[in-house]
Amino acid sequence: MRYLPLNSEDRADMLTRVDVKNIDALFADIPEAKRLNHDLDLPHRKTEMDVERLLSGLAAKNVAAGSVPFFVGAGAYKHHVPANVDHLIQRSEFLTSYTPYQPEIAQGTLQTIFEFQTQVAGLTAMDVANASMYDGSTATAEAVAMAQRITKRRKAIVSGGLHPHYTETVRTYAGMAGDDALVLPPDVFATEDLGALVDDETSCVVVQNPDFFGNLRDLSELAAHCKAKGALLVAVFTEAVSLGLVQPPGAMGADIVAGEGQSIGNRLNFGGPYVGLFAAKAKYLRQMPGRLCGETVDALGRRGFVLTLSTREQHIRRDKATSNICTNSGLAALAFSIHLTLLGDAGLRRLARINHANAVDLARRLAAVPGVEVLNKTFFNEFTIKIAGDAAVAVERMATAGVLGGVSVSRLLPDKGLDELLLAASTEVNTEADRAAFVQALQGVLKC
Amino acid sequence: MPTTHYTKSHEYIRVEGETGIIGITDFAQAQLGDVVFVELPPIGKSLSKGAEAATIESVKAAAEVNVPVSGTVVEVNSALAESPGVVNEDPSGKGWFLKIKLSDAAELDGLMDENAYREFLKSVS
Numbered sequence: 001m002r003y004l005p006l007n008s009e010d011r012a013d014m015l016t017r018v019d020v021k022n023i024d025a026l027f028a029d030i031p032e033a034k035r036l037n038h039d040l041d042l043p044h045r046k047t048e049m050d051v052e053r054l055l056s057g058l059a060a061k062n063v064a065a066g067s068v069p070f071f072v073g074a075g076a077y078k079h080h081v082p083a084n085v086d087h088l089i090q091r092s093e094f095l096t097s098y099t100p101y102q103p104e105i106a107q108g109t110l111q112t113i114f115e116f117q118t119q120v121a122g123l124t125a126m127d128v129a130n131a132s133m134y135d136g137s138t139a140t141a142e143a144v145a146m147a148q149r150i151t152k153r154r155k156a157i158v159s160g161g162l163h164p165h166y167t168e169t170v171r172t173y174a175g176m177a178g179d180d181a182l183v184l185p186p187d188v189f190a191t192e193d194l195g196a197l198v199d200d201e202t203s204c205v206v207v208q209n210p211d212f213f214g215n216l217r218d219l220s221e222l223a224a225h226c227k228a229k230g231a232l233l234v235a236v237f238t239e240a241v242s243l244g245l246v247q248p249p250g251a252m253g254a255d256i257v258a259g260e261g262q263s264i265g266n267r268l269n270f271g272g273p274y275v276g277l278f279a280a281k282a283k284y285l286r287q288m289p290g291r292l293c294g295e296t297v298d299a300l301g302r303r304g305f306v307l308t309l310s311t312r313e314q315h316i317r318r319d320k321a322t323s324n325i326c327t328n329s330g331l332a333a334l335a336f337s338i339h340l341t342l343l344g345d346a347g348l349r350r351l352a353r354i355n356h357a358n359a360v361d362l363a364r365r366l367a368a369v370p371g372v373e374v375l376n377k378t379f380f381n382e383f384t385i386k387i388a389g390d391a392a393v394a395v396e397r398m399a400t401a402g403v404l405g406g407v408s409v410s411r412l413l414p415d416k417g418l419d420e421l422l423l424a425a426s427t428e429v430n431t432e433a434d435r436a437a438f439v440q441a442l443q444g445v446l447k448c
Numbered sequence: 449m450p451t452t453h454y455t456k457s458h459e460y461i462r463v464e465g466e467t468g469i470i471g472i473t474d475f476a477q478a479q480l481g482d483v484v485f486v487e488l489p490p491i492g493k494s495l496s497k498g499a500e501a502a503t504i505e506s507v508k509a510a511a512e513v514n515v516p517v518s519g520t521v522v523e524v525n526s527a528l529a530e531s532p533g534v535v536n537e538d539p540s541g542k543g544w545f546l547k548i549k550l551s552d553a554a555e556l557d558g559l560m561d562e563n564a565y566r567e568f569l570k571s572v573s
Contacts, residue, residue, distance in 0.1 A: 286485065286487075311484075311485070311505035311506070311509070311510040316508075316509060316510055317510040320503075320510065320512075
């Protein structure tokens with residue numbers, strides 16, 4: 001098949017058919033201020049060598065994650081990814097394939113999806129998991145939409161401990177669907193009383209564990225509150241490795257679980273592509289978004305895999321579909337599956353323990369610094385500190401000193417009076433020397 | 449003596465007194481293929497003519513069952529939850545979907561009788 005791009009005649013014809021004057025009119029829904037109304041400020045042409053030189057120069061200005069002591073988290077975590085993960089996902093059968101549509105084609109791809117689902121369900125202690133979503137934030141927004149379909153109620157209560165990007169995504173989806181999202185103020189100390197807010201109009205409560213500020217939350221009581229009022233508990237996580245130590249959401253009574261799987265098998269990737277994990281109780285199976293793969297037998301009784309319950313999906317059910325996403329983050333999900341398989345149950349627990357131990361060591365060191373207060377009573381591998389000064393400025397100065405020393409809370413929650421708060425994460429990649437360098441850099445910043 | 453009426457979207461309603469039993473026709477079940485799931489409305493729900501009353505999923509499609517005339521749901525065929533295949537086996541008998549109490553029997557006049565529906569099928573197939 002030849003692929004020919006459109007010519008101006010084709011474009012004119014298409015515009016006439018849909019009765020639109022020009023292409024710009026198709027972008028009317030995008031706010032004026034967000035549209036590019038001029039040419040990009042780029043030189044007309046440069047040679048390949050010139051471009052390489054220019055871009056390497058620009059790249060050299062970055063402080064790369066792998067080149068310095070690194071304590072940045074806030075929803076994206078730098079973990080070690082074994083070389084064999086990348087090697088295996090680069091097999092062309094995996095690397096270039098798109099999410100399957102024909103129910104039984106590409107048994108290999110289907111089997112990897114099935115194994116992935118099994119792992120996600122096991123990790124979260126839920127009955128069923130789908131083939132993955134775009135990322136943790138869109139998975140969370142889909143969970144809220146699913147709760148609305150199940151309960152036929154329109155008010156979602158969103159914890160002040162949910163990652164701000166997730167909150168924004170939930171707000172955007174809910175706004176478009178005509179649902180209400182009651183977003184609570186930032187909850188630094190995990191003291192909000194979500195249970196008291198649940199009423200007969202509430203479709204779900206959305207809560208993250210460990211939360212954005214690093215606190216661990218026992219969701220069991222909240223789950224009981226939700227159940228008593230006929231609302232659903234949507235449990236969210238941004239750090240999948242935490243599930244190696246922390247009580248899984250399913251064991252605490254969550255109805256729907258949405259989380260980010262980047263931590264396992266996937267690098268930081270500048271914020272994406274990531275892999276959204278999505279799981280639910282079996283009784284809500286038909287209201288789940290996304291793709292589902294099931295295990296079956298063929299005509300000869302041999303084990304096989306098949307896309308199942310596709311009538312929930314957009315390509316069959318059109319506007320009545322459970323979601324307008326009918327794809328999955330296939331390659332990132334595969335990387336997750338391979339890494340988790342390599343780790344195994346014991347390996348994941350050990351990895352989680354190392355993360356926690358490193359974070360405990362970091363917290364201990366930081367707490368000893370004059371002008372630094374560790375705010376968390378509990379945490380996994382990330383916690384919040386309060387420093388005597390502006391955390392955003394401190395982060396910049398530490399970067400100049402060659403340490404990527406966490407994320408200022410104000411970067412994600414500006415104008416909330418949280419300027420002195422800094423999120424610091426310590427995973428298995430940090431050494432003792434890294435942590436000492438962080439403490440030294442922060443001390444240096446606080447002195448000036 | 450019950451009378452059966454048909455819609456162009458292949459639902460039937462079998463009326464006896466003030467109640468009507470609603471289901472899909474044999475033609476409709478054949479078009480859908482194996483029915484794997486049926487979602488039924490809550491009892492007491494009032495539906496106006498043409499409103500969506502139930503959803504059917506088959507192995508290849510999802511479709512809605514709309515009420516041929518206005519009324520209130522008085523009973524649903526909960527056996528379909530366990531064995532949706534009955535819709536294929538016996539659409540006009542055990543495979544019924546719901547019973548409604550008619551709110552305006554005059555609306556039946558706008559529907560087809562069995563002969564008219566048979567003629568209609570010839571025109572669509």
